[in-house]
Amino acid sequence: MGDVHDSSVRADEAEPSTDTEATVLSVSDLHKQYEGSDGSVTAVERVDFDIERGTAVGLLGPNGAGKTTTIKSVLGLIVPTGGTVRVHGTDIHDEPERAYRHIGAMLEGARNVYWRLTVRENMRFFAALAGESTRRTERRQRELLDKFGLTDKADSTVRELSRGEKQKVSLACTLARDADVVLLDEPTLGLDVESSLELREELRRLVTDRGTTLLLSSHDMDVIEDICDRVVVMNDGEVVTDRSVSNLLDVFDIQSYRIVVDGTLPQEIRRRLSAQFDADSFETRGGSTQFSVRVGGDEFYRLVDGLREAGCDVESFTSVEPDLEEVFIQLTNEPSEGPLESDRSQRMDTQT
Numbered sequence: 001m002g003d004v005h006d007s008s009v010r011a012d013e014a015e016p017s018t019d020t021e022a023t024v025l026s027v028s029d030l031h032k033q034y035e036g037s038d039g040s041v042t043a044v045e046r047v048d049f050d051i052e053r054g055t056a057v058g059l060l061g062p063n064g065a066g067k068t069t070t071i072k073s074v075l076g077l078i079v080p081t082g083g084t085v086r087v088h089g090t091d092i093h094d095e096p097e098r099a100y101r102h103i104g105a106m107l108e109g110a111r112n113v114y115w116r117l118t119v120r121e122n123m124r125f126f127a128a129l130a131g132e133s134t135r136r137t138e139r140r141q142r143e144l145l146d147k148f149g150l151t152d153k154a155d156s157t158v159r160e161l162s163r164g165e166k167q168k169v170s171l172a173c174t175l176a177r178d179a180d181v182v183l184l185d186e187p188t189l190g191l192d193v194e195s196s197l198e199l200r201e202e203l204r205r206l207v208t209d210r211g212t213t214l215l216l217s218s219h220d221m222d223v224i225e226d227i228c229d230r231v232v233v234m235n236d237g238e239v240v241t242d243r244s245v246s247n248l249l250d251v252f253d254i255q256s257y258r259i260v261v262d263g264t265l266p267q268e269i270r271r272r273l274s275a276q277f278d279a280d281s282f283e284t285r286g287g288s289t290q291f292s293v294r295v296g297g298d299e300f301y302r303l304v305d306g307l308r309e310a311g312c313d314v315e316s317f318t319s320v321e322p323d324l325e326e327v328f329i330q331l332t333n334e335p336s337e338g339p340l341e342s343d344r345s346q347r348m349d350t351q352t
């Protein structure tokens with residue numbers, strides 16, 4: 001495999017920073033150092049990105065990459081050690097109230113709603129807090145309650161709801177506000193598949209129809225692929241790449257395969273496959289051995305030739321469409337928490 005930190009996608013080659021009128025959110029040279037009992041931890045450094053109106057940007061990265069620190073800095077919830085954050089040109093630390101007028105946010109864990117208030121009371125409370133009249137937002141609130149299947153629970157207190165329902169209320173309160181910049185930390189965490197899909201549709205609609213600017217973090221690559229136009233990948237506190245989702249998939253011409261060979265595979269061959277082709281998940285069943293590889297371009301043919309030379313009889317291979325999951329692994333060298341292979345596999349006949 002090539003160098004995982006491919007020089008073609010370094011942060012310093014990210015899409016150029018254009019502080020134009022269309023730039024709604026601008027993060028510039030952000031640094032954050034936490035002082036702990038064991039010394040200082042650099043959580044983010046040299047983080048730069050601009051987001052234009054009506055764009056959805058996904059913040060991706062392994063645990064500890066600096067995503068939450070970045071989002072909290074954008075929200076002004078923590079004071080960065082250096083750098084600036086501007087919302088519609090207003091510095092969030094100099095004039096927070098002015099900047100907040102534009103922002104709706106949901107942090108992880110549905111903690112931004114009052115558990116002793118009902119669902120409806122929460123929605124009204126947060127709309128009022130944002131200075132919006134109930135009448136103006138009532139229709140939208142009704143739509144969101146309906147969309148998230150909460151209409152029957154509108155008069156229940158939040159504490160009576162399930163974890164997933166609490167998460168939906170939290171989101172509904174964020175989206176009910178007329179904010180044009182929305183920040184979401186892990187918005188689909190704890191939601192069932194159906195609710196997660198509904199939420200993705202709703203978020204995409206907000207971006208496309210209302211021109212909302214979205215910054216969201218997620219460990220779920222499918223969520224990012226469904227919603228986002230662009231992805232900023234962080235690792236060890238720095239931006240590793242910043243590109244459009246489709247461009248990122250093109251740059252990393254990576255394909256996954258599940259390969260089945262006849263018989264068992266000797267340890268030596270397994271080791272070589274792992275070293276050369278990133279092979280893993282070996283499984284021997286019913287006289288055959290299966291394993292997964294992630295290869296780019298011509299490497300697949302080298303792999304098949306190598307197996308033949310080693311006397312292995314390839315029975316079949318399953319091609320898995322390249323997706324963000326693969327790119328993420330290449331960029332950060334870490335598997336995400338989601339499933340490794342998408343369900344878009346296609347069975348193909350072996351050509352050996």
Ligand SMILES: Nc1ncnc2c1ncn2[C@@H]1O[C@H](COP(=O)(O)OP(=O)(O)OP(=O)(O)O)[C@@H](O)[C@H]1O
Pocket residue numbers: 034035036041042043044061062063064065066067068069070
């Ligand atoms: N309050 C704090 N005090 C000290 N160190 C902190 C604090 N908050 C975060 N860190 C450290 O800063 C780094 C970045 O953390 P951050 O929470 O921003 O990462 P993340 O990408 O959001 O991770 P995750 O995906 O696990 O939520 C980590 O090394 C973390 O341990």
